[in-house]
Amino acid sequence: MSEVDRRPSVPDRVRRTWLAWVGVALLALVLGATLVAQRMTDSTGLWWALLAGVVAVALLAYVRLLLDRNRPVDAGEGSALPPARYATFGLANALTTGRGLLLAVLAGLFAVPNPGWLPALLYGSVVLLDVLDGPVARARDRTSVLGTRLDTAVDAAGLLVAGGLGVALGTLPVWFLAVGAARYCYVAGLWWRRRRGLHVGTLPPSRVRRPLAALQMVVTAAALAPVVGPPVTTLVATVAMTPFVVGFSLDYRAVTSRDVKQSAAQRPV
Template sequence: MDSYDADTDATPRGVRSPRDGHAPADRLRRGWAGAVAAGVVALVGGASALALARSPGVGLWWTVGAGATLGAEAALLRRALGDNRTSAEGPLLPTLGPANALTLVRGLAVAGVAGFLLLPPPSGALAWTPGLLYGTAVLLDQLDGRVARGPGRTTLLGARLDVAFDAIGLLVAPVLAVRYGQLPVWYLAVSAARYVFLAGLFLRRRRGRPIAPLPERPIRRVLAGVQMAVVSLALLPVLGPPTTTVLATAAMLPFLAQFARDWSAVTSRRAP
């Protein structure tokens, strides 16, 4: 998660423009529809498996949580399709590409984790599922960036989706771990940090206060990766409090300190 504000300064753009023509935009919308259809198929498959393994009620409640998250991700993708470009002035690319496809699979895994928010802590083999799903999302987070950089297909859309899906994962997974008693309740500050940051920027804009550009700091991705690793471990039935409490608290403090440092930077008196 390299930036907290990947989309707040960008004006939403449609996928049609005279420069692009209709063909790339139409292909891109069809790609979006195909991705949504694939997500729905995966959702139905997951719900059916849970219904058979446990009960129809379990499958239904899982579908509610997973479906709501998947719907939010699909809406986010649809809104950002106009950024499927390698640069702000570049042409609209007609396909999402392999890197964005991996990012969408990551979003699907996070949606699967969200499905467990409305269920009691699972037992038996099913107890491994939330942790494995989120762990898969974390691994794909490392992979999709490398895939994008390989063929030179790094897009503005990919950058936005990367930040947004990281944030959704760090919202959903810690809430689930806290609900299961695996992480302390104060760790939810990690889930709230980005949204508090964005809300603060929004209020400053509304008041006409200056905002400086967010400086590039590679440590952000490192700290975010540490949070993801800690949460993945907490969701697996291998460790519990007080070990997970100590790990989570130690990981949380530098993460929040970085947010405070970035807030100080963007609200500096030197802001333009």
């Protein structure tokens, strides 16, 4: 297994790597805003930096929150020792963080009129890198709690940002926003149930969950390319999103079904 560290705090190398990513993000924001301002207007450059900065800050704050979970999924279970964290950030986590920063650049394009091929190229890169980070982690024996959660978060944010941009550009129908909102509504619903003390079960495995999510990414990336527009993209997006949204509804019912059965059994005849 890769080198691990059992000290109770986040390893220094991991912390320094996170700070390096902060520096990369700041540099990208400055360069991006300058480039947009030169090609467009100063106001457009500032708006690009603001929108991209919001996503970058959210991403890096989430990574910082997860740094102490840069460990194998089962690390520390059944042991009195501190959890065994990886001593380095890891290549797979770096790929996922890079995907998140590409999403920040993409979010800034909400402020740019007629962005051309940029949205498709940026989000297409995010999708392609998503194919790599998981296999890289497994090949290097570096699957981690941080990596799993960060990958899920970047996937969800990507559908929200890219789908929203597609709607703003007129290449995706407004109801496609449900794809980007689906996971956030699902998580919010489970959080609310836990807060009220209601049952939240374990999500059963599914062979179609991941392929359906990948389909949404591919459709979104294709719709962002200035090649084909409505009504073709509207039809394709609607057909693709339907099983995805229905799947989230079924997943929510699956993890909350015990209360449904109990409430039905407790109803007066």
